[in-house]
Amino acid sequence: MTGIGTVLDGFGAGDLFQILRDGAPRTRSELATLTGFSRSTIASRVDELSAAGLLVPVRDSVSTGGRPPARIALNNRARLAAAADFGATHATVAIVDLTGEPLIKESARRDIASGPEESLSWLVTTTERLLTRIGRESGDLLAVGIGIPGPVEHATGRPTSPPIMPGWDGYDVPSRIRERYDVPVLVDNDVNVMALGEHSKAWAEADDMIFVKVSTGIGAGIITDGRLRRGADGSAGDIGHIAIPSGAGVICRCGNTGCLEAVAATPAIASRLAGEGLEIQDSSDLVAAGRSGDLRAMNAIRDAGRDIGQVLNMCVSIVNPSVIVVGGALSAANELLLAGMREVVYSRSMPLATQNLAIAPSRIGPDAGVIGAGIMAIEYALSPGTKDSQTTSSEDFERRPAKV
């Protein structure tokens, strides 16, 4: 564990990691081309990172005569991250490798309203148990990443007036975790970590992407020029409370009227369907009813897609993404939901912004949250400028100019 801080000082480590994260081995010469650094600079960085165990040489299986250039790759399991994804009524902890891939995970039904002490204690004991089961120890952890179902001040890792999380407002999540693990702890809202997971693992070629989560709430993660954008206060992508015409007069839990979430999220749909004699408990109930061919459920899901489409339309005009990825529990309804979205987005948006636009279901599914939380933490820990191993703040994360 010691030495990493020094090795990663200065320029170089962060974006070498970005390049090698796909697992493909590369020669020093290829890395020089990809980063723009001189070959001598690359050679010295590679030597340092290899000495720290983070890079390993890869032997070519077939030699065609002559000495092939040595190739190097990320040593995926040299260090690990603990990653947690807290929802309103469930939670998952995973141990992920340096590429964000879960090595082991555990999910449980848990109420986020049980408060931060109980939730984070569970996170720690589950992490210990999972590490033991794969024969690793807490000293192997490079960082911890956490997604929670509410707004977070990303600079401090503290929840900010989260509506469904009593006891969490302003709670210092990183400090609590760091009582046990002396590593960087990064916290963000659940939608942002899902967006990071989806983008990193399945849509890396899409520089401009909107990830929208549809479930008990509705939110979006905004990716432009290849990076998640959190905005000035960490609330970028908070689209659940944009007013839409079909919401006129509907009161939202936020106090405003007409919010998208008050019309198109699962609780709103369930309450309308109850009036039609169909009882729905949660998103998977609703998806099951729609898939079983219940016309009331099918129409309700398609209508929700149309309502969300109105807001996605605005997102398209403002952000101009190449793809909108739809995740969250209600997205399991797939084409029922997406058809409504597509109907509205393609009928209304300007040609230039929609000529190459795809609207697609999540490729990663339920694991997107823990994968994204892990990648968020690892990227921070391996980025240049992370010089103080005492870092609890992610203030500079994503704000620093990217270094090569």
Add this chain to the structure above:
Amino acid sequence: MTGIGTVLDGFGAGDLFQILRDGAPRTRSELATLTGFSRSTIASRVDELSAAGLLVPVRDSVSTGGRPPARIALNNRARLAAAADFGATHATVAIVDLTGEPLIKESARRDIASGPEESLSWLVTTTERLLTRIGRESGDLLAVGIGIPGPVEHATGRPTSPPIMPGWDGYDVPSRIRERYDVPVLVDNDVNVMALGEHSKAWAEADDMIFVKVSTGIGAGIITDGRLRRGADGSAGDIGHIAIPSGAGVICRCGNTGCLEAVAATPAIASRLAGEGLEIQDSSDLVAAGRSGDLRAMNAIRDAGRDIGQVLNMCVSIVNPSVIVVGGALSAANELLLAGMREVVYSRSMPLATQNLAIAPSRIGPDAGVIGAGIMAIEYALSPGTKDSQTTSSEDFERRPAKV
């Protein structure tokens, strides 16, 4: 002119320029701290750039004993850029220094509908005249930047179906300019170049900013994490055609109904005021009427502010900026317009997103366009990776990871 391509190859030049662009002199040690590079790397980069004449030593006027560390600054006028801002009915050409500051400029009433040949010939002859008047020559030009009043495919510099620019659709603007000047030519829409100019010169501390232009049309420039974001097709910020409730039934020139621009831009306001017996020719007419105390004009401007505020509200939810900067000809109405915007934005948006949000008038005014066009071109020319002086494409501009 020769040698620059070589000097700027590889890493280093681009972000040294970003740091030194404010004109303040810095020591090598300060530059090492700011960039994260080693002192030896900085020293060699500074030597190279000094040899090319782009950096100069700065002598301290007061010595307090001992040998003070040598400071260096950007040699602002070592090279120049030609910058043009074309509007619907007017155009400006300026010669700007390496910080984007205009050294000389010329404006004219010109119809963009006269077509690209005539417009760009005027750009070239005006550039020649201005260079001569300040005793410089075309060989001093490092780059050319152009803003035009319509959508642009930023990767190629070609206008894309611009509604008010007959003859320009798909026209290869960079090639036409490069017949005369063998330097990079960057083209973008007028709102994006204004956003760049405002941000670089007056709001550099605001990492997340929305610039909105209100005039004959309405559009926005989106800045997140300190950089202008153009989106997948260059149409990010195209907010003029987002539908708003008060536009219900109003037909827009784009073919849709209810667009913001069809309700709140100057032509829409003028047509409503004509029904009230007030004849308005253009935005400055309208501003003058409002300032003179005509109640019809005052109310109309405030209503436009409210309508635009509805869309800004969505922008705030999606982007979470720390400031919205309002420019364009109608923004000269200042508080009349801003009051309507503030009324809607602060009454509706979520607390987390608006607690630190400012809505402010442009600080740069009419020159923002040429300044931004100049900075866009200079940043590209001085960025690492611009290895081919034949570059006509800005494909990689803003997409490359920033290099230090």
